Each structure stands twice: as C-alpha cells, then as structure tokens.
Amino acid sequence: MATFPEVGNAGLVSNAIGAITAHIRMNELGPGDRLPSEAALSKELSVSRTVVREAFRSLAAMRLIDLSVGKRATVAQLDHGAMSLMIEHGIDTEQINVQQIYDVRRTIEVRTATLAALRRSNDEARAILEHAEAMRTNFDAPERVMESDLAFHLEIARASKNPIFAMIVGAFQGVSRQTWPIGWRSRSSDNERHAMNDLHVAIAEAIVAGDPQASSQLMAQHFDESVKALLAAGVA
Amino acid sequence: MATFPEVGNAGLVSNAIGAITAHIRMNELGPGDRLPSEAALSKELSVSRTVVREAFRSLAAMRLIDLSVGKRATVAQLDHGAMSLMIEHGIDTEQINVQQIYDVRRTIEVRTATLAALRRSNDEARAILEHAEAMRTNFDAPERVMESDLAFHLEIARASKNPIFAMIVGAFQGVSRQTWPIGWRSRSSDNERHAMNDLHVAIAEAIVAGDPQASSQLMAQHFDESVKALLAAGVA
DNA sequence: AGTTCAAAACCTGTATGACAGCTTTTATTG
DNA sequence: CAATAAAAGCTGTCATACAGGTTTTGAACT
Structure with missing residues (x-):
C-alpha cells in the first residue's frame, strides 16, 4: 500500500502547512494562541518531526506564527x-x-x-x-x-x-x-x-x-x- | 567559549537565510538562476544540512526561491x-x-x-x-x-x-x-x-x-x- | 569528431535518534 | 497555602541513512 491517498500531492511539508493553518481556522485561534507541539503534530499527521519543523519554519517565514525556543509556537500578529x-x-x-x-x-x-x-x-x-x-x-x-x-x-x-x-x-x-x-x-x-x-x-x-x-x-x-x-x- | 560571535544572534537559520539572500544579491542572480546545493551551503556556513534546509524552506515559503526534488533551488519570480x-x-x-x-x-x-x-x-x-x-x-x-x-x-x-x-x-x-x-x-x-x-x-x-x-x-x-x-x- | 546512451555522481525529501538548553508543570516542603 | 525544587515537555541543532529524482561523466559506436 505504501502511500495512501494523502490529502494533496505537493509533498508532506505542504500538507503539514495546510493542516496547521486548518487547525488555526477550525479552532478559531487568534494572535498569541498556542499551537500543538511538533511532537504532537508529528504523531497526528503521521510524519516525522522533520516535516513538521519545516512546515513551522515556513509559516514563521510568512509571519503567520511565532517560534521561540522551549515554548510552543503561537499564532502571530499581522506583520510586514x-x-x-x-x-x-x-x-x-x-x-x-x-x-x-x-x-x-x-x-x-x-x-x-x-x-x-x-x-x-x-x-x-x-x-x-x-x-x-x-x-x-x-x-x-x-x-x-x-x-x-x-x-x-x-x-x-x-x-x-x-x-x-x-x-x-x-x-x-x-x-x-x-x-x-x-x-x-x-x-x-x-x-x-x-x-x-x-x-x-x-x-x-x-x-x-x-x-x-x-x-x-x-x-x-x-x-x-x-x-x-x-x-x-x-x-x- | 562555545559559540563564537556568529554573524547575528537570531538563530542559525536566520543567519543562513541572510547568507543565501546575500548570495543572490552579490552574484546578481535573477529568476531561474541556480543556487548552491544544500551540502555546499552547509559546508560553507559550517552548519548542518538541517539548518540549510530550514532556511531554504523559509525562502520558498516567501516565494523567493523555488524548490523541486533532485534539482537545485532556483531564484523565483515575484509571485503572490x-x-x-x-x-x-x-x-x-x-x-x-x-x-x-x-x-x-x-x-x-x-x-x-x-x-x-x-x-x-x-x-x-x-x-x-x-x-x-x-x-x-x-x-x-x-x-x-x-x-x-x-x-x-x-x-x-x-x-x-x-x-x-x-x-x-x-x-x-x-x-x-x-x-x-x-x-x-x-x-x-x-x-x-x-x-x-x-x-x-x-x-x-x-x-x-x-x-x-x-x-x-x-x-x-x-x-x-x-x-x-x-x-x-x-x-x- | 560527433552522437547516443547507460552508469556514476549528485541532489533533494523524509525518517530516526540524540542531546543541549530553555520553559512549563508537578510535586514537595515549609 | 505559598514557595521552591524536581521532573517532564519542548525547541534548536547535529549526524546518519536511504529512496528516488536529476545532472554529469564516460564509454561505445558511428
């Protein structure tokens, strides 16, 4: 069986990004609210922590979330x-x-x-x-x-x-x-x-x-x- | 001594992002031009491939570069x-x-x-x-x-x-x-x-x-x- | 010399495991 | 019940491994 349908086909990281933004949307999170840990998402999406990390980094690059060491990622404020x-x-x-x-x-x-x-x-x-x-x-x-x-x-x-x-x-x-x-x-x-x-x-x-x-x-x-x-x- | 001054102090990934954009600027690269491989950058910046990858992902998220498997990263066209x-x-x-x-x-x-x-x-x-x-x-x-x-x-x-x-x-x-x-x-x-x-x-x-x-x-x-x-x- | 094509080398995507150092939670103690 | 110390959780970075793409190399053939 190997890869079952998956959600999309643009790579695991893209899927993870989608899953995270969906999480924000569905739980109606706002600036400052905390996201699940990398380990938790990794488990939930059945992908390695590596993939989740790259997804987090991508979102942080677009300033959709804030990252800081030790703490969980949080939803970010609009920023230029x-x-x-x-x-x-x-x-x-x-x-x-x-x-x-x-x-x-x-x-x-x-x-x-x-x-x-x-x-x-x-x-x-x-x-x-x-x-x-x-x-x-x-x-x-x-x-x-x-x-x-x-x-x-x-x-x-x-x-x-x-x-x-x-x-x-x-x-x-x-x-x-x-x-x-x-x-x-x-x-x-x-x-x-x-x-x-x-x-x-x-x-x-x-x-x-x-x-x-x-x-x-x-x-x-x-x-x-x-x-x-x-x-x-x-x-x- | 441990960490010597480094270029900045906002994490290795940020440094790598800076190094890559600087590379683009200094070599006057334009859309389509190829960037160094992850391994090469990893060596040049003395960081793990992990760090370089996260930097690449960040730049790709902002659509400054394009990634695709097997090929080297390329400078991207402006995109919304x-x-x-x-x-x-x-x-x-x-x-x-x-x-x-x-x-x-x-x-x-x-x-x-x-x-x-x-x-x-x-x-x-x-x-x-x-x-x-x-x-x-x-x-x-x-x-x-x-x-x-x-x-x-x-x-x-x-x-x-x-x-x-x-x-x-x-x-x-x-x-x-x-x-x-x-x-x-x-x-x-x-x-x-x-x-x-x-x-x-x-x-x-x-x-x-x-x-x-x-x-x-x-x-x-x-x-x-x-x-x-x-x-x-x-x-x- | 030039062309074709297959092998080799290179490259990215993903996974696993490890550890330092920071933060939050829990448990203990006064 | 408050203060505090221990434990658990979390992120940042590194090293290693391998599957499966892509580019380069080189050999064989014309």
Missing part, C-alpha cells in the same frame, strides 16, 4: 516582515524598480492620508505631528530626518485603521531606507529640503485638523515632488 | 502566493475584515485601470475585453462568471506594467473567491447582475480605447457598487 523581504528580493533581482514602488506608495498613501484625517485618534494625531516636527528639528542629521520621515508615513497608515495599508507601507520601509538619501541629496538646495519638511508638517496639520481633502492633496503633492527629485537624480 | 496566505491568515484570525480588503482593492485598482488604459498592449486589451464578455456569456454559471471576473481584474493589474500592483491584486484572489458569491447573491435581481457585467464590459472598452479618465471612473463606480452589495448582505 515577510512582505519586506519579498519587495527587497524583487529589487535585488531586478523584477521591480524604485519608480514602481513610488507609484504604489503614492497610490496607497494618498488614501491613508484621507483616512487618517477622518479616523485618527488624538494620540495618533499628536504622534504624526511630532514626527513631522522632528524632521525640522533634526535638519542637520539626515539619518534622523529619514527615520522620522518613515515613522511619519507609517503612523499615518496606522491611523487609517486598516492594517493592510499599514502592512504595505511598512513593507516598503526597508527599501526606502536605501533610496531616501538619494532623494535628500538630489534636492538642489537646503531651501528645497526645508520645503520638503514644511510639506510634511502641512500634511500633519491637515490630518490633525481632520481635513481629508487637504491631507490627500498635500500627500499627492509630496509624492510628486519626491518622484521628481528621484528622477532628477537619475534613479531608474 | 505568500501574500495570499498572509491575507487569508489575517482574515482567519480576525485581524482584518472584508471591507478593509475592498478599500485596498478599490484604491489600487482605480490606479491599475488608469495605468492599463495608458500602457496595455494590444494582446492585453483583447484579453481584458474577452474576460468581460465571458462574464456575460456565462451568466448562468456563476462559478465561471467569478473566474472571468477575477481574471479580468488581474489582467488589468498586469497591463499596468507594475508587478507590485499585480502581486497585490493577485493576493486578494483567494479571499475574493470566498466573498464573491455573497456579492452575486446579494444583488436583488438579475437586472442588477447584468448591470454589473455591463459595467465590466464598459471598463474593458475604456481601457481598449485608451481612456484613463473613463477607466478609473468606471472602476471606482464598480467598487462602490460592489461594496454597497456586500454591505447590503451584511458582510462585516
């Missing part, structure tokens, strides 16, 4: 880690370019700006404004300006109250860290750099004021200027 | 498989809901419609129109209407010539297969269902005509109506 790696891989292998990323970001962030203006909590409004102001304050430390810039955009995405937007915006952070300095240097004068910071503050103020129109219009303007700067610097 | 699982996991664990997905899709697809009108090849234009017409033709077989609908949206994303859009739109297909029938049933009459199909044909014609304004406007209208139907059906 895996998507970040996918995007970076796309860049590394020249399947996507920086301009395409900016198009996606612009499309999404014009929307998050709108939503943030409508839905931001007071704490989020304050955080967004603080990040924008930090960009001004640390003008002479580009490293810090960049980090505040990234935090600013991510906080707006969070304030949109749609975790998918937050995940996508987060996923681009890694790549943005590489391209940001290019944009900064390519602005032709400190005046332009100050103008960029001012624009961030203006977006923050529109969101604080709860003005979706102004928020999205200013965000669009910000991206148009950034793309122009990047193109001027000759980024493909 | 991993992101699909992430989204489904988000739904299963109630971290995201259907309305949020529709908001993301609307945001992105209004843009892909615009770009498709500007950039579609003739083949793509024809394929998009065919999918829309197939929705009409197969009116009595909802299953087929759905598949044509999904293919229609994905083809538009591809025609935008931005693989990130295609990846995101593709990632939502799995979930859409679950919610689509709800939307179909929730339209109050066959008239409304025919209207939905007509709207798809109208979008296709706008793209064929190379009219970005009309394309995006009609796509926005399509999503607004779909969301309305879903809300009417009481989808959270």
Whole structure:
C-alpha cells in the first residue's frame, strides 16, 4: 500500500502547512494562541518531526506564527516582515524598480492620508505631528530626518485603521531606507529640503485638523515632488 | 567559549537565510538562476544540512526561491502566493475584515485601470475585453462568471506594467473567491447582475480605447457598487 | 569528431535518534 | 497555602541513512 491517498500531492511539508493553518481556522485561534507541539503534530499527521519543523519554519517565514525556543509556537500578529523581504528580493533581482514602488506608495498613501484625517485618534494625531516636527528639528542629521520621515508615513497608515495599508507601507520601509538619501541629496538646495519638511508638517496639520481633502492633496503633492527629485537624480 | 560571535544572534537559520539572500544579491542572480546545493551551503556556513534546509524552506515559503526534488533551488519570480496566505491568515484570525480588503482593492485598482488604459498592449486589451464578455456569456454559471471576473481584474493589474500592483491584486484572489458569491447573491435581481457585467464590459472598452479618465471612473463606480452589495448582505 | 546512451555522481525529501538548553508543570516542603 | 525544587515537555541543532529524482561523466559506436 505504501502511500495512501494523502490529502494533496505537493509533498508532506505542504500538507503539514495546510493542516496547521486548518487547525488555526477550525479552532478559531487568534494572535498569541498556542499551537500543538511538533511532537504532537508529528504523531497526528503521521510524519516525522522533520516535516513538521519545516512546515513551522515556513509559516514563521510568512509571519503567520511565532517560534521561540522551549515554548510552543503561537499564532502571530499581522506583520510586514515577510512582505519586506519579498519587495527587497524583487529589487535585488531586478523584477521591480524604485519608480514602481513610488507609484504604489503614492497610490496607497494618498488614501491613508484621507483616512487618517477622518479616523485618527488624538494620540495618533499628536504622534504624526511630532514626527513631522522632528524632521525640522533634526535638519542637520539626515539619518534622523529619514527615520522620522518613515515613522511619519507609517503612523499615518496606522491611523487609517486598516492594517493592510499599514502592512504595505511598512513593507516598503526597508527599501526606502536605501533610496531616501538619494532623494535628500538630489534636492538642489537646503531651501528645497526645508520645503520638503514644511510639506510634511502641512500634511500633519491637515490630518490633525481632520481635513481629508487637504491631507490627500498635500500627500499627492509630496509624492510628486519626491518622484521628481528621484528622477532628477537619475534613479531608474 | 562555545559559540563564537556568529554573524547575528537570531538563530542559525536566520543567519543562513541572510547568507543565501546575500548570495543572490552579490552574484546578481535573477529568476531561474541556480543556487548552491544544500551540502555546499552547509559546508560553507559550517552548519548542518538541517539548518540549510530550514532556511531554504523559509525562502520558498516567501516565494523567493523555488524548490523541486533532485534539482537545485532556483531564484523565483515575484509571485503572490505568500501574500495570499498572509491575507487569508489575517482574515482567519480576525485581524482584518472584508471591507478593509475592498478599500485596498478599490484604491489600487482605480490606479491599475488608469495605468492599463495608458500602457496595455494590444494582446492585453483583447484579453481584458474577452474576460468581460465571458462574464456575460456565462451568466448562468456563476462559478465561471467569478473566474472571468477575477481574471479580468488581474489582467488589468498586469497591463499596468507594475508587478507590485499585480502581486497585490493577485493576493486578494483567494479571499475574493470566498466573498464573491455573497456579492452575486446579494444583488436583488438579475437586472442588477447584468448591470454589473455591463459595467465590466464598459471598463474593458475604456481601457481598449485608451481612456484613463473613463477607466478609473468606471472602476471606482464598480467598487462602490460592489461594496454597497456586500454591505447590503451584511458582510462585516 | 560527433552522437547516443547507460552508469556514476549528485541532489533533494523524509525518517530516526540524540542531546543541549530553555520553559512549563508537578510535586514537595515549609 | 505559598514557595521552591524536581521532573517532564519542548525547541534548536547535529549526524546518519536511504529512496528516488536529476545532472554529469564516460564509454561505445558511428
């Protein structure tokens, strides 16, 4: 008899992955909930611990579960880690370019700006404004300006109250860290750099004021200027 | 002394993943190019084959590489498989809901419609129109209407010539297969269902005509109506 | 020299067993 | 009943083995 029908035919590991996600679904597990041990799953699925481990690793790579030594695996919170790696891989292998990323970001962030203006909590409004102001304050430390810039955009995405937007915006952070300095240097004068910071503050103020129109219009303007700067610097 | 500094401290598997992606980057590998064998990497990194395998599995889970028995691992093409699982996991664990997905899709697809009108090849234009017409033709077989609908949206994303859009739109297909029938049933009459199909044909014609304004406007209208139907059906 | 084809070498998928080190449960003791 | 120590459970990593694919090698033949 050897192999009886099995559930699918794409390898034992794929089956195990399916069984584990099914377990999560059927038991209605949520973030933090514990999964069965490797040994238990190994027994239940009649496969070696090796197979179960590889399935766990796969799920952990996609950030569907968290692993840590000694403890059992737990269901994970939505996270942009895996998507970040996918995007970076796309860049590394020249399947996507920086301009395409900016198009996606612009499309999404014009929307998050709108939503943030409508839905931001007071704490989020304050955080967004603080990040924008930090960009001004640390003008002479580009490293810090960049980090505040990234935090600013991510906080707006969070304030949109749609975790998918937050995940996508987060996923681009890694790549943005590489391209940001290019944009900064390519602005032709400190005046332009100050103008960029001012624009961030203006977006923050529109969101604080709860003005979706102004928020999205200013965000669009910000991206148009950034793309122009990047193109001027000759980024493909 | 035991463990000497190592490269990082997040476990041997993480190190191996880093080493492999670094290998891809430094050798400028592209889709289809072959990676070193497990044994070779195992030797080079001074870790067991087990560790290398788990690293490979992790990368395969994120679809950065392809594995197949007997052959060496190869660099993979950008693919929405991993992101699909992430989204489904988000739904299963109630971290995201259907309305949020529709908001993301609307945001992105209004843009892909615009770009498709500007950039579609003739083949793509024809394929998009065919999918829309197939929705009409197969009116009595909802299953087929759905598949044509999904293919229609994905083809538009591809025609935008931005693989990130295609990846995101593709990632939502799995979930859409679950919610689509709800939307179909929730339209109050066959008239409304025919209207939905007509709207798809109208979008296709706008793209064929190379009219970005009309394309995006009609796509926005399509999503607004779909969301309305879903809300009417009481989808959270 | 070039082609064909079979053997050899290589490679991945899976299983088993072992042990270190961390975490949770259990049992004991005060 | 609380504190604590022992036991049991769990994950991370390693080594080894073998079945069954795939690529390379080499020999035989044209």
